[in-house]
Amino acid sequence: xxxxxxxxxxxxxxxxxxxxxxxxxxxxxxxxxxxxxxxxxxxxxxxxxxxxxxxxxxxxxxxxxxxxxxxxxxxxxxxxxxxxxxxxxxxxxxxxxxxxxxxxxxxxxxxxxxxxxxxxxxxxxxxxxxxxxxxxxxxxxxxxxxxxxxxxxxxxxxxxxxxxxxxxxxxxxxxxxxxxxxxxxxxxxxxxxxxxxxxxxxxxxxxxxxxxxxxxxxxxxxxxxxxxxxxxxxxxxxxxxxxxxxxxxxxxxxxxxxxxxxxxxxxxxxxxxxxxxxxxxxxxxxx
Numbered sequence: 001x002x003x004x005x006x007x008x009x010x011x012x013x014x015x016x017x018x019x020x021x022x023x024x025x026x027x028x029x030x031x032x033x034x035x036x037x038x039x040x041x042x043x044x045x046x047x048x049x050x051x052x053x054x055x056x057x058x059x060x061x062x063x064x065x066x067x068x069x070x071x072x073x074x075x076x077x078x079x080x081x082x083x084x085x086x087x088x089x090x091x092x093x094x095x096x097x098x099x100x101x102x103x104x105x106x107x108x109x110x111x112x113x114x115x116x117x118x119x120x121x122x123x124x125x126x127x128x129x130x131x132x133x134x135x136x137x138x139x140x141x142x143x144x145x146x147x148x149x150x151x152x153x154x155x156x157x158x159x160x161x162x163x164x165x166x167x168x169x170x171x172x173x174x175x176x177x178x179x180x181x182x183x184x185x186x187x188x189x190x191x192x193x194x195x196x197x198x199x200x201x202x203x204x205x206x207x208x209x210x211x212x213x214x215x216x217x218x219x220x221x222x223x224x225x226x227x228x229x230x231x232x233x234x235x236x237x238x239x240x241x242x243x244x245x246x247x248x249x250x251x252x253x254x255x256x257x258x259x260x261x262x263x264x265x266x267x268x269x270x271x272x273x274x275x276x277x278x279x280x281x282x283x284x285x286x287x
Contacts, residue, residue, distance in 0.1 A: 001133075002028055005026075005029065005039075005043075005168065005237055007044065008022060008025045008026060008029065008059045009022075009049060010201035012050075012053070013049065013053065015068075019050065019053075019105075020261060020262070022050070023036065023101065025100040026039065026040065026240050027238075031188060032135070032138075033263050033264070034097055034135035034138075034263065035134075035135055035268070037097060037100035037135075037262070038097075038098075038100070038129070038130075038132065038134070038135050038138060039099055040098060040100065040101055041098070041099065041130035041249075042130050044130075045051050046062055046100065046101045046104060047077070050104070051063075051077075051104060051108075052100055054108055055079065055108055057111065058108050058109070058111070059114045060079050060080065060081060060082060060108055060111035060112055060117070061079070061080050061081070061082050061111070062079040062080075062104070062107070062108055062111070063077075063078055063079065064076075064077060064078075065077070065078045065118070065160075067156070067157070067160040068156070069152060069153050069156035070156075072124070072125060072153070072156075073124065073187050074120070074124045074153055074156060074157065074160075075121050075123070075124050076099070076118050076119055076120040076121055076124075076139050076157065077099065077103070077104050077107055077118070077121075077127055078107070078116070078117070078119075079104075079108045079110070079116075079117045079119075080105040080111050080115075080116040080117070080166055080173070081109035081111055081112075081115075081116075085166065085167075085232075086118050086165075086167060086168045087114055087115055087160040087166060087167060087168060087171075087175070087226060088114075088115055088116075088167070088168050088171035088173065088282075088286045088287050089115060089116040089117070089118070089164065089168075089172050089173070090115050090116075090117050090118070090160070090172070090173040090174065090175060090282070090286075091109050091117075091118050091154065091157050091158060091161065091169040091172070091175070092106050092107045092110065092117055092118065092119040092120070092175055092176075092180075092182045093120060093122070093174065093175065093176035093179075093180030093184055093186075093187075093268070094119065094120070094122065094176075094177065094179070095177050095178040095179055095180060095257070095260075096139060096142050096178060096179035097099045097129075097135065097139070098121065098122070098123050098129030098132070098138050098179065099119060099120070099121040099122075099123070099128075099129045099137065100129065101262060102177075102260050102261070102262045102263075103119045103177075103180075104119055105261075105262075106119065106175070106177075107119040107272050108161075109271045109275075110162075111190060113279055114145060114287070115173075115282075116161060116164060116166050116167050118157055118161055119159070120153070120154065120157045122142075122145065122150060122153065122180075122183075123138065123141055123142075123145075123236075124144075124153065125149060126141050126144075126151070131177050132205070139229075141225070142179065147186075150183060151186060151187065151190055152271070153182070153184075153215055154174075154183060154187050154228065155187070155190055156192065158174075158187075158192050158194065160174055160236065161170075162193065169188060170195070171195065171286050171287070172192075172193055172194050172195055172286070173194065173195060173196040173197065173198070173282055173285070174187050174188070174194060174196075174197045174198065175197075175198040175199075175200065175255070175278070176198070176199060176200065176202055177200040177201065177202070177259065177260070178200070178201055178202060178256065178257060179202070180202065181199040181200045181201055181202015181203075182199070182202035182203045182204075182205075183202070184197045184198060184199050184202060185197060185199045185202055185203075185204055185205055185217060185219075185277045186205050186209065186235050188213045188214065188215050189205060189209050189210070189211075189213045189214065190212075190214035194214070194215050195215050195216075195285055196215055196216050196217075196218070196281065196282055196284045196285035196286050197215060197216070197217045197218070198217075198218045198220065198278055198281065198282070199217060199218065199219045199220065200220045200221075200259055200274070201220065201221050201222060201225055201228055201229075201256050201257065201258075202228070203228055203231070204219075204231065204232075204235040207238055210235070210238055210239060210242060210244070211242055213239070213242075213244050215245075216245035216246075216247075216281070217239070217246045217247075218246075218247050218278065218281045219235070219246065219247070219248035219249070220248070220249060220251075220259070220274045220277070220278070221248065221249070221250045221251070221252070222251055222254035222255045222256055222258045222267070222270070223250050223251060223252050223253060223254055223255075224253065224254065224255040225254075225255050225256040226257075228256070229250055232248055232250065235248075236248065247278060247281070249274070251267065251273070251274065252270075253267070253270075254267040254270040255267070258271060258274075259271045259274055259275075
């Protein structure tokens with residue numbers, strides 16, 4: 001680890017800068033959002049320094065976990081309330097950057113709200129997000145993923161949560177962002193025990209797949225993210241036709257990835273309201 005990184009880490013640990021300030025400094029040092037996040041994964045700083053500090057601040061217990069899908073090894077980041085007991089659970093599915101600090105933070109936030117949250121690493125079969133040399137190579141890996149394997153791994157992640165000692169049996173939800181948002185919607189049509197799915201600016205499945213959706217779905221979108229948002233009325237109409245529950249909200253002046261507070265498209269007002277709406281939806285359908 002070079003001296004510049006060490007200095008930034010020390011400032012963060014001594015609370016001279018907060019998490020957002022820490023990430024801003026790392027982005028400035030590495031040149032891009034993607035490079036900064038990958039560096040945090042490669043160095044283990046996201047799994048250790050940031051996780052330890054932010055988990056303590058939120059009074060949650062977080063750690064790296066490994067589990068199986070048949071003979072395949074999967075990995076992720078589990079965050080849960082400190083207080084002993086059983087809680088509903090949620091799987092958190094990342095963007096097309098892989099498992100990173102943004103996704104870990106969402107898991108911690110859910111733990112703080114009374115859930116056992118598992119942030120999965122969809123690149124587990126390829127060695128895990130941290131194994132890639134560059135952000136470009138990590139993104140290329142997404143194009144090589146077989147969707148049947150992705151969905152199989154997500155269902156195995158739900159099984160892992162459902163068997164966890166701190167999870168209420170069959171009280172399972174999913175949430176995903178961008179690439180992960182599409183997977184969260186698709187997961188609602190899989191043969192599993194999912195009770196609710198949240199989609200943040202993710203594309204919807206085909207009409208044939210929508211017919212298989214078996215739980216309520218909440219969609220969260222940004223107005224200027226027209227590639228995805230323009231299709232939402234069609235999805236709404238089809239879900240109504242199928243007599244399936246689909247609620248959604250489009251946030252004015254918000255764009256793609258507006259919930260990600262580590263990126264430059266972050267919209268604090270929209271993100272705050274979307275979080276409240278998400279928790280209300282989950283409380284109604286899962287808790």
